[in-house]
Amino acid sequence: MKKSIIAIVMTVSLSANAMVTMGATPIKNNLTNKANRAVINISSASDIKDIKNKIPEVDIKMLKGGQAVVYSNKISETQLLNKLSKLKNVKKVKKPDTISVVKPTDKVEIKTNSRYSYNRSSIINYRSYEYDLIRTEAYKAWSMVKQQKQIKVAVVDTGVDYNHPALKGKIDLANAYNFVSNNKNVMDDQGHGTHVSGIITTNTKDNYGLMGITGQLNVQILPVKVLDSNGSGDSDIIAQGITYAVDKGADIINMSFGGEGTSPEINNAIQYAVQKGVIVVAAAGNDNTDCSTFTPASLDNVLTVSALSMSDRKSSYSNYGNAVELSAPGDMILSTYPNGRYAFMSGTSMATPVVTGIAAIVKAQNPTLTAAQIEKILEKSSVDLGVKGKDKYYGYGKVDAYKALNSMVTLGTSSTKKTSSVTKSVIKK
Incomplete structure (x- = not known):
């Protein structure tokens, strides 16, 4: 999952022991x-x-x-x-094992000006295309949250276009890191990480620009670049990225990548994250097969997500299996794309950040909740699809932000009382 300079100085040929003895400068x-x-x-x-x-x-x-x-x-x-x-x-x-992004099955770029135009006669109303906000009732949940702390979501992926107009101010560049090149340049050279990030959060404050699942809540993206311009990376690099995200204070880690087989190093990093109270969300994969042999989808303590079509049925490409915990809209999801662009993309890679975003909403409402408690809230409040109860296609069901916050009030896990106001003007069904 790898790829000499001819020295004329005689001392280069000294043995390892001689180098140690003589106190030679160690090789870096x-x-x-x-x-x-x-x-x-x-x-x-x-x-x-x-x-x-x-x-x-x-x-x-x-x-x-x-x-x-x-x-x-x-x-x-x-x-x-x-x-x-x-x-x-x-x-x-x-x-190291080779791991790749869960490549979208469809991608359609919007051919428009890269920056928002506030000329109402010519602007594209991005919000009208965001059916994922409606189907998960995310827009109804926003006004219920009385946020107590900023929520940091690590997108362990291909990086992010931090200059995108819809993402400016939402990216934690101070702590971002590129493990592919071992530097701090996390600019997305593939596109996947930028799309994932915009599904979770954007800086939009009007009814026309793209809105992430978390609305206007204080949610920051921590970009951790572990995948290259081809969307591929190695398990040891990815493991370092996961550990780094935990150590830099991530509340949630989004992993829209995967590969067949097991990877102990990735598993060990995930278990470290879980021990530190971090929620780990992973894509089931786009091969229409059982994900029980896929990493990280099949690993313990991972919230694995399958994709739904616009009619709330399992997307034809989505993986399935006992490892699936939740499902979310994944077909033709509109989000940010590099160089200030926007694109519709389909895949469990897109469904995963929808669940990540809703987990962030719950965490914003009550930051004292553990990862296990949040996972339980999302499962119990999900909309049951398919056969009754948990099944291999939908897990416990379709994630629902509004029901999740309501269930927190019922279970006594909400840090504030439920408010009666609901933002209905933001999105019209």
Whole structure:
């Protein structure tokens, strides 16, 4: 899931032991997705020193769950794997797994001016196309929330177009990070992450511009770029991104990516997130198959989402299975797109941020709720579809923001009393 300079200085050929003895400057490698890497299991941090002594061309970064990534820009992947396999204190050696965005099944860009035009005679009324706000009753929930703290949502994806007019002021650039290139430039070079972000939140304050699921609530996107311009990334890079998002204070993590097979490093990072109280939402996938063998959809403690058509039926492409917890609109969802554009896209990648956004609404109403409590609220308040009760196509049902907030009042988990006012003028059915 990887890809010499000929030195004329004789001292370069000194052995590793000689270099250590003489106190030579250690080799520094750049940990990017282009570096040759291997994921290993070790017993303790002391093993790192031993590995470095025996393979001085590498650097090592610890992951969660007793794993570490060994990386090098100085030796080939074959050499790296071969050298590691000979070390007794290295229990397991594997190449990182390749993971990709859940690629949308449809994409239609809107051909219009990249910036809002407030000339009412020519403006496109984006709001009239946002059926996902209506079907999930998100617009009815906004006025019920008396927010107590900013909610931070990490979009672990391809980055974000932070210059997009509908996203300006909604992006936490101070903490954003690009693990693909190992720098702070999180500009989206693929498009997927920008679309996902706009589904969750936008800065719009009128009835014409695009509105995210969270309306005008104080919700910030933390972009963590772990996928490249092709929408692909490696499991060790993704694991680092998940851990980073947790450590930077994410309340919720949106993961609209996946791949078949298991990835211990991603699983360990997710379990770390859950232990820290973070809600983790993942796409079921777009292969119309059982997602029980997909990562991260099948992992424990993940809120897995299937996609619905405009008629509230399982989308033809959507994965299914016992791992599915909730469903949400996923067909032709309108959102932001790079370079100030907008696009309709379809997929469980689009359904996932709908659920993420509604989880953010619930968290905004009562920030003391645990991830498990919020998940239970979303499940119990969902609109049952298909056969009665939880099923493999819809999980517990279609997520519903208004019912979720009402159920919080009934269960006594809301931090404020329910208000009677509902914003009806924002969207007309």
